[in-house]
Amino acid sequence: MPFEDDLGAAMRRTGETFGPSDRPGLVDGGLIRGRRRLARRRAVAVTGSVLALTVVGVTGGYTTGALGSDGGRSSAAASAGPTAPASDSASAPAEAGGVTLKEMIETFKGLLPEGRTIREDGSGITKDPEGGLHGPYVHLVFDDGRGAAAMGLGVSVVDPTGQGAADSVTCPSQALMPHDACQEETLSDGSRYMLFQGYEYPDRREDTKVWRATLVTPKGVKVDASEWNARAEKGAQVSRPTPPLMATQMKALVTNEVWRTIGAQLGKPREETPPPGRPDGAAVNKVLASLLPGNLEIVDQQGDPGYGFVVADDGRGASFIQVNAQTGMADLAQDVFAGDVTTLPDGTKVMVKKENDPDQKGGAGVVGWTVDTLRPDGFRVVMTAFNAPGQGKDASRAEPVLSIEQMRTVVLDEKWRTAAG
Amino acid sequence: MRASRTEEYREFAANRAAHLYRSACLLTSGDTHLAEDLVQETLGRMYMLWGRVSRIDNPAGYAQTVLVRSFLTYRRRRSASERPVGELPDCALLSGDDPELRLALLGALGRLSPKDRAVVVLRYWEDRSIEETADAMNVSSAAVRTRAVRALAKLREQLGGSLVEFAAR
Numbered sequence: 234m235p236f237e238d239d240l241g242a243a244m245r246r247t248g249e250t251f252g253p254s255d256r257p258g259l260v261d262g263g264l265i266r267g268r269r270r271l272a273r274r275r276a277v278a279v280t281g282s283v284l285a286l287t288v289v290g291v292t293g294g295y296t297t298g299a300l301g302s303d304g305g306r307s308s309a310a311a312s313a314g315p316t317a318p319a320s321d322s323a324s325a326p327a328e329a330g331g332v333t334l335k336e337m338i339e340t341f342k343g344l345l346p347e348g349r350t351i352r353e354d355g356s357g358i359t360k361d362p363e364g365g366l367h368g369p370y371v372h373l374v375f376d377d378g379r380g381a382a383a384m385g386l387g388v389s390v391v392d393p394t395g396q397g398a399a400d401s402v403t404c405p406s407q408a409l410m411p412h413d414a415c416q417e418e419t420l421s422d423g424s425r426y427m428l429f430q431g432y433e434y435p436d437r438r439e440d441t442k443v444w445r446a447t448l449v450t451p452k453g454v455k456v457d458a459s460e461w462n463a464r465a466e467k468g469a470q471v472s473r474p475t476p477p478l479m480a481t482q483m484k485a486l487v488t489n490e491v492w493r494t495i496g497a498q499l500g501k502p503r504e505e506t507p508p509p510g511r512p513d514g515a516a517v518n519k520v521l522a523s524l525l526p527g528n529l530e531i532v533d534q535q536g537d538p539g540y541g542f543v544v545a546d547d548g549r550g551a552s553f554i555q556v557n558a559q560t561g562m563a564d565l566a567q568d569v570f571a572g573d574v575t576t577l578p579d580g581t582k583v584m585v586k587k588e589n590d591p592d593q594k595g596g597a598g599v600v601g602w603t604v605d606t607l608r609p610d611g612f613r614v615v616m617t618a619f620n621a622p623g624q625g626k627d628a629s630r631a632e633p634v635l636s637i638e639q640m641r642t643v644v645l646d647e648k649w650r651t652a653a654g
Numbered sequence: 655m656r657a658s659r660t661e662e663y664r665e666f667a668a669n670r671a672a673h674l675y676r677s678a679c680l681l682t683s684g685d686t687h688l689a690e691d692l693v694q695e696t697l698g699r700m701y702m703l704w705g706r707v708s709r710i711d712n713p714a715g716y717a718q719t720v721l722v723r724s725f726l727t728y729r730r731r732r733s734a735s736e737r738p739v740g741e742l743p744d745c746a747l748l749s750g751d752d753p754e755l756r757l758a759l760l761g762a763l764g765r766l767s768p769k770d771r772a773v774v775v776l777r778y779w780e781d782r783s784i785e786e787t788a789d790a791m792n793v794s795s796a797a798v799r800t801r802a803v804r805a806l807a808k809l810r811e812q813l814g815g816s817l818v819e820f821a822a823r
Contacts, residue, residue: 239817251679263697
């Protein structure tokens, strides 16, 4: 038999010995990455987990919201908890044993002050066809007599040492998401806790407030409660000045032992393995900070893999600057790099734009300058600098702190190769 | 993406994940962690294309191509920290296979350059023609031929008779 045939047979025999230990994990992981990619591509610069707070809602279920985690899904094949009688109010598919929707609703209501509930829904623990468990959540419209308010709580498991867990209990930067208050603390049992008090729309196009309490225990049980001062998260009139529960009540709610018991039914969280070769969240803003002119003071910064921002001040006002560094963007050559594009001798395309409020966040008098670059191999670095100190904030100076020429120098630096997300 | 499209995508991903993973394990010469990462990356990229997938004749085949490209991109980025030659990463052994064959083959693949390995995987695991391999790797057919000849010579040198022996089992 020719050597090629032997080789083919040997490769098949060897290849067949590999089986993914966690096929649903691969599928989920692919879906999460795909969604992030899609979101990144649509905008010039968007953020992932540094903006995680905005994407977690109640109506879609807590299980799908949290970026950076594995979507709240547990890898355990079966729940370890006691099997409760089937809930008669449950419309959820494939109840998986453990806590039911009915029990979730009763437990949640039992921890609220006196009042009446107008609407209740959610889900018990459910199992998908691949055997993954989805954490339970409950959503109520609750009225304590001072106005109906949407409230929700979900329980999931996350790798307590992972980035997803850290992101969910880290206050967002004021530059990205203006808010009234936010506190992080580590509790005596090692749990991390965050209370965020801000707005459903950080740009305040609606005045709905959202207060959110998130707890991540050392074992990886994540309890996430939110409340609004309106009947719905979005699109409903404000019904009261603030949401029903005060800060101390929110803390008591999420730290109640009962949620940990329910979380234990989800089994162990799937370990979050940082993809090899992928830079951490701080990579982009580190590179960014290192390339900026020395006369700038950096007053704030934060980052995700492939995304970062700094707020820089030259003494004449703060300027918000954000950057994406992305691989595999070659197909943007046609869609995005059109119009005022120059091509450098090495084939890199450079596009410059000066726009009013390019992110459409509504700050008064805001201009944003963008330098977008695409290398022939599909590596893209795009930077936008604003004359305002943060997204959605009013202009603080006439022009961004960097000139177009300075921006070009920064984005064309080869250092970005180390920071691509 | 519409819910039904997402469901379609999930089904596609669930069906292809195992095969992609096996290909990835060969490409990475047995680095199962990197293989998992590459499969997720590949499925993520396929998700982005899913809206246009009706225009792709063979999504399963295209996913394999995306996998190889992701692997080569990754290698380019990580070339400075290439694994020392001969050091085999951990790989969980399934029962019933040929541990010696597996070790010998993965070891020999690991000593090829990433591009040569990609050629070998596409040609002899995926059964692709020279032209298809060239297409998948964005290189000329001549370059694939050169790489294939070189890679085969190296593999023959290292594995030579042992493959015949294994094939006879």
